[in-house]
Amino acid sequence: MSRYHARITGKDQAALADLVTKHKIIVARHTIEKVHDGYRIDAHATDAQLKALEAAGYTVDRREDAEAEGKVRQRETRARTAGPQEPESLSVAAGTGYLDVEQVEAALAAATATPNDTFARLIKLPHATWEKRTCHALKIGNGSGAARPGIYFLGGVHAREWGSPDILIHFVQLLSNAYTTHTPIKIGSRTFSAADIKHVIETKDLFVFPQANPDGRHYSMTAESMWRKNRRPAPAGHTKPQCCGVDINRNYNFLWNFPQYFDPQSPIANSTDPCDYEVYIGPSAESEPETQNAVWMFDTYPNIRYFVDLHSYSEDILYNWGDDEDQSSHPDMNFQNAAYDGKRGIANDNAYREFIKSEDKKIAVHLANAMRDAIRASRGRVYKTEQSMSLYPTAGTSDDYAFSRHIVDAKKAKVFSYTIEWGSPDNPTPFHPAYPEMKQIIDEVTSGLLAFCIEAN
Ligand SMILES: [Zn+2]
CATH class of the missing domain: 3.30.70.260 (ACT domain)
Structure with a gap:
């Protein structure tokens, strides 16, 4: 269709x-x-x-x-992947098309080969996907110690948003090369000095999990380009193709069971219908292996204190919260308080707003602006920094889940959390723009992530 x-x-x-x-x-x-x-x-x-x-x-x-033009994108991607799988073919900077699912995994493995093996380690995620794929992440950091701030970048959650794994692989390739050769990174008018890069790798831990939903990516790249969800089999009795899959970014354990928590009038962009093409929340919170893998990273590396989830599109940098507008004056008005069930998710009202400490909000905005400024320095695109809640609230998303962890359990680290929506709505097929434009986006977002790593302490 x-x-x-x-x-x-x-x-x-x-x-x-x-x-x-x-x-x-x-x-x-x-x-x-x-x-x-x-x-x-x-x-x-x-x-x-x-x-x-x-x-x-x-x-x-x-x-x-979008489907007809998506077929063109699919052909371009196959043209890239037809060549031999030599290490140089895994270079995003030299590439002419999107990395396919196997190439992303191959690039992760290659990123830990000599001389990177002194500071980059491959992490095998514990949960195989529905189609039995194994995912990997990277830990980049030279040195050890619990006091090192951890910075976690996630990508490839939504199947059709092809560019996020490419951005993160490029980030890894550029950063590793600069560190081993003691050279600065120049993107547009911004220079990241060799000293800054050394400081990041030697005092912080970076966790890069670029391809969280490989089943969905493969399906989008080879069959239905507009596919968003994972590939969980459809429930018994449901035969329509759109009845497979769960939206991973509505499956996290944050106000997951939205009909209980939200105002019935809220225009929340979530669905309990397995046949919803877009935003089916799944049969239970964290039901999906892809979600469990993303959460496993937080649980396994408790020094993670910063998190960025890469998505497309609209040129936005979003910070908490997504369920309702922020407020800093009523700590009791919060997602854990059942007295507010049925009141959440309406913009421009006072019945409910989500609590965030004013000092946390200040840090959240500061880091978002640091990313925005570095992105702008690349080729002048101005990403908007704003609260995730807009006319349409959300529940069960990664960024709200990540920031909620320390509130639910005071023993867990506070994780400042972001969603980047890269790419302009003016691009044709904006979820997977033609690769020459995508490479410009790869550069600008890489610049934003590098600035984030320097600024996050
Ligand atoms: Zn997305």
Whole structure:
């Protein structure tokens, strides 16, 4: 079924909220813009959905057919992967197309070969995926000690967002090479000195888990390019292809059972329907091996204090919280307090807002701005730094789960947590732009991550 990339204009914000709740449209939440005739958002939808919207009074600006253009991206990727699997073919900087699932794994293994073996170690994740794939992560750091701050980068959670594993592999390749050769890294107008790189690797632990959902990535790269979920088999009796899979980034243990916690009127972008194309939360919190692997990293490396989850698209850097707007004056008004069940997830009201200490918010914003400034220095793209909650709240996401851990259990580290949504809505096939544009995005986000590593202490 074809899905179109489109701009949809509704008369007011409530009309846009209906896109998610009533029309089941895939919207890029943070692309909402006030325009002369209402509010506009970037979205993906089927032909039938777009026609229904036009009939209901929305203005629809159709861009490309995302599935047809996705086939072009798939062909470009196969053209890259047809060549021999030599180490140089794993270089993202020299590459001409996206890394496939095997190449990402091969690049991780190669990143721990001599001379990197003194500071880079391969981590095997314990849970095999539904299609029996084994995932790996890297630990990069020269030295040891519990006081070293841990910084955890996660990618490849959503299948169709092809660029995140490539960004993280590039980050690893660039950083490792600079460290072993004692050279600076220059991206756009920003220079990361050899001394800064040495300081990061010798005083901090970096954890890089670039391909959390390899089954989904493989399916998106070879079959249905717009696929987002993992590949959990469909429940018995469900035969439609969209009834497989769980949205990993709605499966974490944070307000997971959203109908219990949220206002019934909240336009929350989550679903309990296994056949939801996008945001099925799964049969229980952390039901999925992919989610369990991502969580295992926090549990296994308790010095992790910073976390960035890479997604696309909309050129945003999002910080906590995603379930409701932030507030710093009522500590009792928080996600653990059952007195507020049924009240969460409405923007611009006072019935509920999520608590964050003002000093934590200050750090959260400061680090987001550090990433933004380094991204801008690459080629001038200005990513917005904002709270994850927008018109559409979320539950069960990685960033809120990561920051909630220390509140649920005071023995756990406080983890400042972010979601980056790389890439512009102006790109055709914005979930997987043509590779020449993707390489520009790879450079700019790498710059943001390097600045983050320097700033996070
Ligand atoms: Zn995503």
